[in-house]
Amino acid sequence: MEQKENSAFNISSLLKTYFGDERVLSVAKLSEEKKSISVKGLAGSSASFIIRAVAEKKSGIHLVVLQDKEQAAYILNDLETLGAKTFFFPSSFKKPFNLEESDTPSIQLRAEVLNAIRQPSTINHQPSTIIVTYPEAIAEKVISKEHLEKNSIEIIKGEKISLQFLEDLLNEYGFERCDYVIEPGQYSIRGGIVDIFSFANDAPFRIELSGDEIESIRTFDTVNQLSLQNFERAAILPNIQEKIEKENASSIIEYIIDNQKDKESNITIWINNISYTISTIENGLKTLTETSNPEIEQRIPDLFISEAELQNIFIKNPVIEFGNSSSKISEGEVVFNFSPQPDFNKNFDLLFSNLNKLSSDGFANLILFDNPKQLERLRAIYESIFPSSASDMKALPFSEYLGGVHEGFIDNDKKIACYTDHQIFGRYHRYKLKSSGFKKNEAITMKMLKSLQPGDFVTHIDYGIGRFGGLEKIEVNGKQQEAIRLVYKDNDTLHISIHSLHQISRHTGK
Numbered sequence: 001m002e003q004k005e006n007s008a009f010n011i012s013s014l015l016k017t018y019f020g021d022e023r024v025l026s027v028a029k030l031s032e033e034k035k036s037i038s039v040k041g042l043a044g045s046s047a048s049f050i051i052r053a054v055a056e057k058k059s060g061i062h063l064v065v066l067q068d069k070e071q072a073a074y075i076l077n078d079l080e081t082l083g084a085k086t087f088f089f090p091s092s093f094k095k096p097f098n099l100e101e102s103d104t105p106s107i108q109l110r111a112e113v114l115n116a117i118r119q120p121s122t123i124n125h126q127p128s129t130i131i132v133t134y135p136e137a138i139a140e141k142v143i144s145k146e147h148l149e150k151n152s153i154e155i156i157k158g159e160k161i162s163l164q165f166l167e168d169l170l171n172e173y174g175f176e177r178c179d180y181v182i183e184p185g186q187y188s189i190r191g192g193i194v195d196i197f198s199f200a201n202d203a204p205f206r207i208e209l210s211g212d213e214i215e216s217i218r219t220f221d222t223v224n225q226l227s228l229q230n231f232e233r234a235a236i237l238p239n240i241q242e243k244i245e246k247e248n249a250s251s252i253i254e255y256i257i258d259n260q261k262d263k264e265s266n267i268t269i270w271i272n273n274i275s276y277t278i279s280t281i282e283n284g285l286k287t288l289t290e291t292s293n294p295e296i297e298q299r300i301p302d303l304f305i306s307e308a309e310l311q312n313i314f315i316k317n318p319v320i321e322f323g324n325s326s327s328k329i330s331e332g333e334v335v336f337n338f339s340p341q342p343d344f345n346k347n348f349d350l351l352f353s354n355l356n357k358l359s360s361d362g363f364a365n366l367i368l369f370d371n372p373k374q375l376e377r378l379r380a381i382y383e384s385i386f387p388s389s390a391s392d393m394k395a396l397p398f399s400e401y402l403g404g405v406h407e408g409f410i411d412n413d414k415k416i417a418c419y420t421d422h423q424i425f426g427r428y429h430r431y432k433l434k435s436s437g438f439k440k441n442e443a444i445t446m447k448m449l450k451s452l453q454p455g456d457f458v459t460h461i462d463y464g465i466g467r468f469g470g471l472e473k474i475e476v477n478g479k480q481q482e483a484i485r486l487v488y489k490d491n492d493t494l495h496i497s498i499h500s501l502h503q504i505s506r507h508t509g510k
Helices: 011-019 022-032 046-057 069-081 104-117 135-139 145-150 163-172 252-258 274-289 294-303 307-316 348-360 372-385 444-451 498-503
Strands: 037-040 061-065 085-088 129-133 153-156 186-190 193-196 205-210 213-220 227-231 233-236 267-271 319-321 332-335 338-340 364-369 399-402 409-411 416-420 457-460 464-476 479-487 493-497 504-506
Touching: 011 046, 011 364, 011 416, 022 037, 022 046, 022 332, 046 061, 046 069, 046 129, 046 267, 061 069, 061 252, 069 085, 069 129, 085 104, 104 129, 104 252, 135 252, 135 274, 153 163, 153 213, 163 186, 163 193, 205 233, 252 267, 274 294, 274 307, 348 364, 348 372, 364 372, 372 399, 464 493
Parallel strands: 037 319, 037 332, 061 129, 061 267, 085 129, 267 319, 364 399, 364 416
Antiparallel strands: 153 233, 186 193, 193 205, 205 213, 213 227, 338 409, 409 416, 457 464, 457 504, 464 479, 479 493
16 A cells, blocks of 8 residues: 655644544534444543544534543643643542532633633634533532623723722622632722623633723733733622522533523534543542531522432433443444553554654654654654764654644544644643632732831832831833832832732832
8 A cells, every 4th residue: 555645744734634534524414413422442642632533514512521530631731732721620629529629710701601602702613612520510509690690790991980980889799808818709999990800711710990980891910910911891790609599500511501502402522431521420429418518408409409409410411421331322323443552662663664664554644742842752762773864854653743632543444543642752731721810929919018017118129128118109111100119218209000910019128
C-alpha cells in the first residue's frame, strides 16, 4: 500500500477527517431522531474527537458525563484543544456529598454554566456548546430558570438606576459591601463607581454611573485594576446554591431542556457509563443518610436528585453511551475501530520501528507535543538512531504538532496513528481547570489596602516611607481615577494610581 504523506498532517486535518466520517454522521443522525445509542470501540482521546465531530454536525447543547472529576477535566482539556466551545460543571462541594465544605470557585463555575445556558446566544446553537461534568455534579439540583431570573440583577448600559436602590438590592441578595472586591459575593461603591463580583463570572464588573444613568459596564482584573472587556449588559448572580429549595430546583438536564421549551428540545447527553453514574449517586446519597444528622437528612431532597429520578431522565431523553458497557435503553449501536497508544517504555528503537511499520502500511502518523523542548528532544533521538535520513525532514515517519491531548490512539479503519509525547516519554500528564476568581497570592495587595488605616506607614519603591492618607479621586487626562494618597514630610503628598499597587507595601520596620 502506498505510504501516506505525514508532513502536512496536523490536529486540524485529523479533526476534519472525522467531520465527514460516516460513523460520526450516523451517530449525529440517530441522535437527531431522538434515539438512545451505544458507541463502541473508542480508545484513548478518540472519544474527544468523536464528541467534537458530532457536535459540529448536530447543533445544540451537548452534556458530557464522565466517571469522575479527573476524567471530566481531561476530556474538557481535549475538547478545548480541538476548538470546542466548552464549559465545566463541577460539584459545589470540596468533597463529594459533603455538605459541610462548599467550594466557592466551583459554585462560581456552576453559576457561569447556568447563566450561559439561559443566554440566547448560547441556545441559538451556533456553534454547539459542550458542558463537561461527572456524577457527583449532576446529582446536585440547580435553581430553576424562573428563580434564577428572579434572583439575578440585569444591568444595561444607558438605563437609569438609583445607586441606593442598587445597593439595597445587592444587600438583599446577600452581597457583602467592602472597600475593594476580591472574590465572588462582594461589592464596593466609591462615588459613581460600583464594583460587583458576580458568581456567574470569573472577573468582577465595574459599573460607572453618571448621575442615575449607567455610563459603562466592564470587567476588570482584581490585582492591577485594569479593564478587561466592555459590555452592553451584565447579569449579576448571587450565590444561587444557597437559594435552592425543593420547589424551585431541578436537575441540570431539566434546566437545559426548560431553557429550550420554546423550541424543539435540542440536548445531546453523552455518558461514559450509565450504570456507574447511577450507582455513584446512589452510594453518595446513602452516605449522606448514614450521617445520623437529622438536619442533613432533611436537606437531601432539596439539594439532590435521587438515582431513580436520574434514571427516569435518561429513559425520557436520548442518550449516547460511549464507554465499554451498554445499558438496556440503547436502541442502536455505532462501532469504531480504535486501539490505545502502545506503551513503549521509553524504548525509542521500538517506537520508531512501530512508526515505520505503520507508515509503510499506509498509516498517517501524528505526534502531539505539550511543549517544543520535547519535540526537539524526540527529533534529536531520531537523528541519533537514523543519522542518514535525519537531514531530510520528509523522511520522518511522523508529523509533529504543538498542542496535546490526554491519550494517544490508533484508528485502524482510517489508518491514522495519533500519539502523545508524555506517553512516549513516560511523563504524568496534568489536567488544567480554569481558575475562578482571584488567586490568594495575587490578591495580597488588595487585602493589604483594605487593612490600611489613615496614618499607617507604607513604603513606596521609589519614594520611601510615607503615611497612608486614604483614597481620593483625581483627574487624569480629563477622567476621574481612584488613587492612593501618601503623605510625606512637610505634608507633601503623592498620589498613586490603584493600577500601581505593586509599587507600595506596608512598612514592617520599627
